[in-house]
Amino acid sequence: MIKSFFKSNYKYTFIFIVSTVIGGALVACGSYGLTPATDSLKSLDTKKFILWIVVITIASAGGRVLQFSAGYLFTKQEQEYFHNLRKKLTNHYYESKPVDKLSNMQNRLTNDLKIISDQALDPVSNVVLCVVDLVFSAYVVLTFNFWLLCLILVLAVIMLYLPDLLSKQLEKATNEVSSNYSKYIDTIEKWLAGLAVLQRYRSKTKLSAALARSSSGLEKATVIRDKKSVELRNLTYTANMVAQGAVLLATGLLVLNHQLTIGTVMSIANFSSLIFSQLVNVTSQIGSIKSTRSLADSVMKEIKELPNSEKKEDSLTNFDTLSTHGLVLQYPNGEKIQYPDIQIKAGEKVLLSGDSGTGKSTLFKMILNEIKPTQGKIVFKDKLGKILNPDYSQIGYIPQDPVVFPGTIEDNITMFNSKLNKKAANWAQKVQLATDFEKFPDGIKTVVDLDKNNLSGGQRQKIILARTEVYNSKIILIDEGTSAIDSVATEQILKNILKEPATVIFIAHNLTDEMVQLFDRRINLSK
Structure with a gap:
């Protein structure tokens, strides 16, 4: 690390070393002057004694000033390095x-x-x-x-x-x-x-x-x-x-x-x-x-070391199937979640259900590669049957606790990509967020205040839903993503999302029978 620090700015390093060396030479000259100063005092030579005292003072002071300045430059380089x-x-x-x-x-x-x-x-x-x-x-x-x-x-x-x-x-x-x-x-x-x-x-x-x-x-x-x-x-x-x-x-x-x-x-x-x-x-x-x-x-x-930087990621444009094989996750306390083998085809709309503790949210995190399974694997294949190393940025994820950032509502939908602003307004309408804009004087340009918490849980969920669609995600994982939204708005949001070509896997407990019928099929997990 020390070597890389000095290489980080050759100009500062050179000035630091030169200033330190010259400063050290001056301080040494000042100390050397104590001998002739003392000898002149012994011989009662007042003028010579005063002269040497002046030389000692100037040399010592000048040397330390140079060295202190070099120390300041070192600190500046250090902060740039960090x-x-x-x-x-x-x-x-x-x-x-x-x-x-x-x-x-x-x-x-x-x-x-x-x-x-x-x-x-x-x-x-x-x-x-x-x-x-x-x-x-x-x-x-x-x-x-x-x-x-x-x-x-x-x-x-x-x-x-x-x-x-x-x-x-x-x-x-x-x-x-x-x-x-x-x-x-x-x-x-x-x-x-x-x-x-x-x-x-x-x-x-x-x-x-x-x-x-x-x-x-x-x-x-x-x-x-x-x-x-x-x-x-x-x-x-x-x-x-x-x-x-x-x-x-x-x-x-x-x-x-x-x-x-x-x-x-x-x-x-x-x-x-x-x-x-x-x-x-x-x-x-x-x-x-x-x-x-x-x-x-x-x-x-x-x-x-940048993990996964060498392994090429494959686009999910030609994605055909997502399947799990012998998937098991074991926790340190010995508890184990064992999943059935599942296959989901591109474009399918799947409702994922099951009792608490059956690993629904955990399955999403394994699909997103945020958690590694203890056993088994998750396989993505294209239309030719080739196994893909997926580009995970093309998988949209709406968690139970949506994450928003300091910025405008529009920024949070587009994730700070101004080229997507027009699509942001369109999808804000489709996820029933436009009606909420009436409550804000600046509408979609309203700044999200994380300290004052000026957005409700439902409004945050709508922002994440719009974000996922704006980015044209090929696979969308929704984990209780409408739990804080009323049932009327939830049904309309579902209709708009489920008519898109993306593959959708949805976890929810509060859906009406009419909403359940909107999905192609249901997968139930059990312990």
Whole structure:
């Protein structure tokens, strides 16, 4: 991921590195100036002392300004990179069949990317800054004394290997946080979806207990991760203090042996503090980066793999039959739904009935490839008997709970395709939606307000019915799609839909005998 980040904008990467290097060189010059400044103070040369103080101040300030500016540019590039990552992940989820769980998508697009930002890419900026400071500082120390540099390098190598003692544990703890966050989001989604029902039956205690139980796993995982982070910081900080003490002791001995001037002590003290403090940063940041390695790899794998993108989809224009063969779906609790073998011909209008729990809605989701059967298969064939890999966008689906989007009623019928606006008005009339427009000042141009819920359940169902017809779906699956519409309007809607050439499979419980007679046949599912 780090490599792809730097490749995402070569211009920003170049400016970031150049600014960091020049800034590091200026900071090193400022620290080097402490030696002649101290020596001039010792020799009572006031002008020289003041001159060196000015040079030190300008060099150090200028260097840090350049490095801070480079950090800003890095952040800008990082946000652009994550914007593109989110687009690619969204594309991945859009192409995925079956559709991934909502909680998994929410976790990936929010929490996981934040973890990677905080614990992988942000540390990279610090590591580059620290490495530049280390290189220049090491060079300046070399100009003072070769063996002093050797001591610093030996201590530096020891400190660089410290993160390996805890990096695996920290990586495991980070993955646990991601996993528990996903479970927590899933719990919120499942329980808060029925918040109105919980309120009606005053089940606040159960809601609180369920959310608390789920959040406790996330809280424990976060505490464990932070504990491992603190252990790593404590280890590196202790090593930092020991190393600085060793270098100062060695410098003092060299001064006592007249191999270094007293002014050198100031520079060496500053450089050793800088070197080992930056090494602490580097080791901590490397440990942080390593802890997100598997998480970052899984994100990059998702954006590189687009499920079903290589397999060609067949148009349903010449669709002839839809059949099920030995279809079985088994749930984790052991419950099993076993379906009879069914064959439906193109153009047929079929009423699908059966008691609750016989798997009518589940059958629709398997036809749509949103759920994979445990056993058996669903086969689409064309008029020549060739098995098709169907283009599922040509299958219209009206679920029990219709989905509408922020936009106008017209947008929701056409799914934001303005070329279909004329057909939208026509089908709005056929599904009895035009009479509802009289209640809205802007008619079909009325904006759907999901917060204020300005559409009734029946109006939403009519929008989805019109949407399915506008797109000329070859197969239409209707799951209680008129349950919120009155019987008079339902009968008229059925007549308009069933006279179209599309294959229609309809699940309903509230149809009159006259409505049932409109279908070619009835398939009854049983347990």
